Amino acid sequence: MALIRKIGIVGQGHVGAHVANRLLETGIPDELYLCDINERKLAAEVQDLTDTLSFYPHNCAIVGVGDEYEKLAGCDVIVNAAGDVLSSAKSRDGELFVTTDIARTFVHRITDAGFQGIWVSIANPCDVIATEIWRLSGYDPKRIIGSGTALDSARLRNVISQHTGIDQHSINAYMLGEHGFSEFAAFSAVTFGGKSLDALTAEQPERFGFDRADANDHAVHNGYIAMEGKHCTEYSVASAACRIVQAVVSNEHYVTACSTLLTGEYGHSGLFASIPCVIGANGVEQTLPFALTDEEQKAFDASCAHIAGNIERLGDWWRSESRVK
Template structure:
């Protein structure tokens, strides 16, 4: 029997990966953390730096620079490696180069006997999550992308700021591609149980035009941050922590992750951001919201964009001429 020590293997210790490792240590979520990266010295330095903070951590965590053999006993392998989105690039511009990187990584992870859960954050996350599922051969429930968890957090924050309430009391989702075709689910958005549409009907200071602008700012947030500081990493790292906690602590939490659809929302054979119940086994269940006609149309468009940008590239990599 496997002991009850949780082991997380992090592949990629760039901005997102190192931010994730730092947050993981500060929240005391796992007992073991293994760092893997092509830049061995940088990752060794990260391990040293993090270990020096252990006296201030909430619980003991064993941290070391490792290799793919450490994946054998891992509960969770988190993938943040790959090329970053540059100013002026969309996430879809990264498809081919990052898919090739992922094929190499996933084959090494699986070649060392990994039988846990993959969590993917590298962009384009929906496409790379699908590719990881194909490359790994694992059940679809055990391959999860960060999806629209960060977009949803941005949405909740901006709505909370607009309505002057704690963002933790805002219940609203962004679904679809983590990218330019994502959409807000206004039909199910509420604040403390009161639908956002009711606020618009009963309070004159709130306007639909303002809400539309909020969504645009959510959708384009990454471009704005990249323009200012070169990369986004704190928000997504905290989103990854939230998913990690839901998995390792068997929470059955509903999170907008990138999950495989097999008929849900009228779509098949695609990984895309939707609310899903996440626990120790991975994705337990897709939460299928009843979308209105406009939302369903936008969601279907998002699915088609992802499929168009996934299947040809994946085929060329799996079957090179």
């Protein structure tokens, strides 16, 4: 009997709906369970996606379950896209209290219903919410993946591609730390076919000697070009989430930057932040930290301090309600 792939999505706003569509376009799920507290919006999305089934690679059962979160317990992967995009208009920290409050309404219910799959969280602030899911559920942190800087790393590769003319698929480059304004590009580890950016800059400065600070700034802030124009980002983050889901359900052992619980990497523990990870059926199967320059280490320290500061803003509830032992 063929394996039935079951994917759940919590939240059917701009991003959640695009995640659903992108998953169906890539043919990943056999059953797709959609949650949202707005019944009319949920019904509309289910209808629109169902009407599109003839154009997707294969059939899929699309089920709207409202706020009956327990029905997601049998899913292989749950994508958390619940939030309020307008609250993040100026900063991803803007959703801090909104998204944590929302997470508290469903994480324990799904956990108590027996969920044993993988969490992929894209709600912002991404690293805090991934940490929150861990605290609320007491779940194996390796089975909780924050999309983190997977998208920002793609933005960095895009910027480098524009400067150098090298196809972005052929560039290895990562943004590290927070999915937010404190993240940074680890230029010391950027490579093209195994050759470092530093080496190529020395050989061909006119092509590879671009302004790195400017490139870093674009990778950090380019999402807000979309925000200013249409009050959301949707295609890119949905594609990043879908790529992680695909790596899980196909057990790919895919390497990407994403948010995972730090357990000593770069001197930090106890919170989620983005470093290169190997993604497979068990979630984050391995972390792949590489050597940072002194300047990059300071940037990573500052980014983790920002994430920790946001966690502290949540107050005593955070500690009192934790299931983590």
